[in-house]
């Protein structure tokens with residue numbers, strides 16, 4: 262529709278999540294009119310993020326080295342793991358200050374509609390982390406929607422026979438939503454009121 266470079270930009274922007282053709286066009290024209298310095302700053306931050314940021318080798322949270330800040334922190338409880346879908350969920354739970362253990366980021370949720378099964382998530386890596394017996398408690402904090410529930414059900418079935426204390430965030434979170442949209446208080450309460458599913462004999 263447009264001349265080469267402009268159309269290339271619109272196409273690239275249009276591939277971003279949540280950016281439709283109209284938004285892509287609007288952003289492209291905004292950039293065309295923007296100051297050179299502003300555009301350079303944007304390019305720089307894109308390059309930097311790809312060069313410096315990667316996923317933690319242990320929990321798959323965002324990290325600037327081999328391990329993320331949580332995994333590197335010696336004050337964190339190594340016996341508890343909170344399983345979440347995305348790195349943004351780590352941020353949401355950290356904000357509540359209810360959890361002092363470590364995390365495991367699955368990289369999504371089970372969604373048959375989108376062809377995403379357990380093998381597409383970091384479930385194998387989670388099981389590997391549980392192998393040496395250090396972790397005794399797993400808290401499942403997937404999103405309160407259909408995919409999140411399906412993922413939680415699958416994980417509960419996998420983890421309960423391992424003799425771990427498995428719990429899931431209490432209901433009360435807005436159903437159908439994203440964990441990150443829950444306010445700190447609600448998420449904090451859901452954490453406190455989490456229900457133990459597997460192996461209640463070990464703990465409460």
Ligand SMILES: [Zn+2]
Nearest residue numbers: 317320329332
């Ligand atoms: Zn980590």
